[in-house]
Amino acid sequence: RRADGRAVLRSSIREFLCSEAMHALGIPTTRALALVDSDLPVWREQPERAAIVTRTAPSFLRFGHFEHFCHHARGDFGPLRRLLDFVLDHHYPACRDDPHPAVALLAAVSRRTATLLADWQAVGFCHGVMNTDNLSILGLTIDYGPFGFLDGFDPMHVCNHSDHQGRYAYARQPQVAYWNLHALAQALVPLVDAPSEEAAERLGDALEAYREVFPAALTERMFVKLGLTTRQDGDQALLDDLMRLMAQWRGRSTPVWRRPGEFRTHPPPAAA
Numbered sequence: 629r630r631a632d633g634r635a636v637l638r639s640s641i642r643e644f645l646c647s648e649a650m651h652a653l654g655i656p657t658t659r660a661l662a663l664v665d666s667d668l669p670v671w672r673e674q675p676e677r678a679a680i681v682t683r684t685a686p687s688f689l690r691f692g693h694f695e696h697f698c699h700h701a702r703g704d705f706g707p708l709r710r711l712l713d714f715v716l717d718h719h720y721p722a723c724r725d726d727p728h729p730a731v732a733l734l735a736a737v738s739r740r741t742a743t744l745l746a747d748w749q750a751v752g753f754c755h756g757v758m759n760t761d762n763l764s765i766l767g768l769t770i771d772y773g774p775f776g777f778l779d780g781f782d783p784m785h786v787c788n789h790s791d792h793q794g795r796y797a798y799a800r801q802p803q804v805a806y807w808n809l810h811a812l813a814q815a816l817v818p819l820v821d822a823p824s825e826e827a828a829e830r831l832g833d834a835l836e837a838y839r840e841v842f843p844a845a846l847t848e849r850m851f852v853k854l855g856l857t858t859r860q861d862g863d864q865a866l867l868d869d870l871m872r873l874m875a876q877w878r879g880r881s882t883p884v885w886r887r888p889g890e891f892r893t894h895p896p897p898a899a900a
Contacts, residue, residue, distance in 0.1 A: 693765075
């Protein structure tokens with residue numbers, strides 16, 4: 629595509645519809661406000677109409693913004709600190725009360741990212757391009773590029789045709805998010821008022837919030853999908869067995885989760 633920076637109408641319609649669907653599912657996301665097309669021809673596999681999707685969100689700041697100001701600091705971390713102050717003042721004011729606000733921020737972002745990834749995995753959403761520029765500092769779904777949803781349950785499904793090594797496969801998304809949080813932590817090291825080794829250690833401890841929140845959040849969402857209103861011994865084994873069978877059979881995801889809703893726990897009332 630020679631990096632033309634254009635979007636075509638076809639993919640823009642998908643982007644508009646998907647972000648609104650994610651919002652309706654209760655998954656944190658940027659919102660689509662308007663879609664405008666153009667007569668400008670854009671070449672993909674063939675000429676297509678150009679389009680622009682206007683998006684809204686409390687903020688479009690990403691992990692990559694912190695990396696940018698850190699990597700280009702050349703010893704002057706003033707812009708990086710101003711970015712931190714802006715994020716704290718406008719989005720995470722409670723982190724100001726911590727002796728190390730940057731560490732508190734990373735822990736808060738880790739928790740939000742963990743619940744977002746649990747939401748994605750629970751509905752079978754595949755992002756496609758999970759680099760640090762595409763992860764929101766607010767834990768929102770951002771940048772609907774080559775996204776997709778699982779049909780047949782294939783944990784290694786890749787929705788991005790240019791991802792030849794499967795880096796962003798469905799099953800790898802949680803680990804990629806954790807890797808991106810590590811990158812954010814590295815960018816925050818200069819903002820922790822402590823020697824660099826101690827700062828790195830404190831930020832590493834903050835990342836544990838992701839490891840604690842994600843598995844619990846995902847399990848809770850999957851139990852809800854199974855209709856398990858109470859918890860019993862063996863529930864986790866039941867879920868694990870189901871996921872293994874789905875991966876083995878490549879069963880269609882949505883019907884598998886729909887079928888339990890057809891079971892009756894009580895016999896139907898007798899006919900009058």
